Structures are given as structure tokens and as C-alpha cells.
Amino acid sequence: MAGIDKAAIGFSIAIVAAGVVFAFYGSGVQDATPVVSNPVASAPSVTKAPEPKAQADPFADIANKVKEQANVQPAMKQEMKTEQKQEMKTEQKQEMKTEQKQEMAGPKTVKVEVPAGSSTPGCEETNKCFIPASVTVNVGDTVEWHNADTAAHTVTSGSPADGPSGEFDSSLFMAGATFDVTFDEAGSYDYFCMVHPWMVGNVKVN
Numbered sequence: 101m102a103g104i105d106k107a108a109i110g111f112s113i114a115i116v117a118a119g120v121v122f123a124f125y126g127s128g129v130q131d132a133t134p135v136v137s138n139p140v141a142s143a144p145s146v147t148k149a150p151e152p153k154a155q156a157d158p159f160a161d162i163a164n165k166v167k168e169q170a171n172v173q174p175a176m177k178q179e180m181k182t183e184q185k186q187e188m189k190t191e192q193k194q195e196m197k198t199e200q201k202q203e204m205a206g207p208k209t210v211k212v213e214v215p216a217g218s219s220t221p222g223c224e225e226t227n228k229c230f231i232p233a234s235v236t237v238n239v240g241d242t243v244e245w246h247n248a249d250t251a252a253h254t255v256t257s258g259s260p261a262d263g264p265s266g267e268f269d270s271s272l273f274m275a276g277a278t279f280d281v282t283f284d285e286a287g288s289y290d291y292f293c294m295v296h297p298w299m300v301g302n303v304k305v306n
């Protein structure tokens with residue numbers, strides 16, 4: 101009986117060792133683990149061979165871990181792709197919303213301030229005799245000037261050098277008053293104040 105037991109133990113060790121070697125070098129193959137598990141499963145029939153099992157387990161764990169990582173990494177990649185797609189969809193939705201808002205908003209009014217102190221020279225040095233000095237609007241939009249100064253001013257199309265161009269003119273409008281122009285034609289409109297020729301501005305209509 102003892103001779104048979106020794107032979108059985110030796111045989112099972114050989115099988116497990118072969119399985120371990122196969123699992124170690126064949127870990128890249130997806131079917132590696134089932135091959136390993138077969139010798140391990142047959143080991144309990146040889147009751148006096150606990151050592152081969154103990155040796156086989158660490159390698160089987162490594163093989164399983166390698167296999168798990170191989171499975172996990174594609175899953176992570178898929179998650180990343182899904183997140184990127186969702187981000188792109190969100191951006192597209194935001195763009196669509198912005199476009200819809202612009203279409204729905206229709207003509208708008210852009211406000212320009214005639215600031216306090218602009219009746220004395222100096223504001224032209226920082227281009228702040230009208231704030232903002234340059235505005236860009238679309239055809240159909242309105243520009244509204246508000247006189248926040250204590251002096252009266254004009255908003256007159258043209259330039260101090262060439263004089264009024266005739267497109268629009270507020271004539272003198274008082275402190276606290278407003279003057280507005282709705283632009284129906286695209287173009288670049290220079291304007292100035294006839295009382296204070298250092299005060300210049302521009303409206304660009306697209």
C-alpha cells in the first residue's frame with residue numbers, strides 16, 4: 101500500500117507541477133486557468149498530498165489576477181469611451197440650446213453709456229468717452245445710449261474730421277436721457293459728439 105501511495109503522490113505532484121508551468125507560461129491564453137484547475141480538483145483523491153496544492157495556489161492566483169486584469173482593462177476603456185460620448189452629447193446639447201436661444205431671442209438692445217466727465221478731454225486716452233466705445237450687433241438690433249454725465253451730449257453718425265454722415269443724430273440729449281437707434285443695414289458706423297469732438301465711438305452691424 102505504501103508503495104502505491106508514494107507513486108500516487110509523485111504522480112499528482114508531477115501533474116500539478118505540469119499545470120503550474122503551463123499556467124505560468126500560458127497565462128496569456130484565456131483557457132489557462134481551467135487547465136490548472138483540473139489537476140487541483142483531482143488532488144483531493146490523494147489525501148496525503150497537501151504540499152502540491154499549497155504550491156499550486158499562488159501561481160493559480162497570479163494566473164487568475166492576470167486574467168482578471170485582462171478582463172477589467174477593456175471594461176475600463178469602454179467606460180471611458182462612454183463618458184467621452186456623454187460629454188460630447190452634453191456639449192452638442194449646450195451648443196444647440198445656445199443657438200436656439202439666439203434665434204428665439206430675436207432683436208436685442210445693446211446699451212452704451214456716456215460716462216460722467218466725458219465733457220472734458222481725457223476719456224479719449226483710454227477710449228472710454230463712450231462705454232463701450234465699440235459695439236457689434238446684428239441687423240435688426242438696437243443700440244441705446246444713456247447719458248450718465250451731468251452735461252448734454254450728442255450721438256451723431258460720422259466723425260469729427262468729416263462731420264455728420266446723416267445716418268443718425270440724437271441732437272443734444274440731456275443728463276439722464278437716452279437715445280436709441282435700430283440698425284437695419286449691415287455696416288460699420290462711426291459716430292461722435294458734436295459738442296465734444298474727442299468723443300468718438302463705433303457700431304458694427306453684421
Ligand SMILES: [Cu+2]
Nearest residue numbers: 253254293296
Ligand atoms: Cu459730448
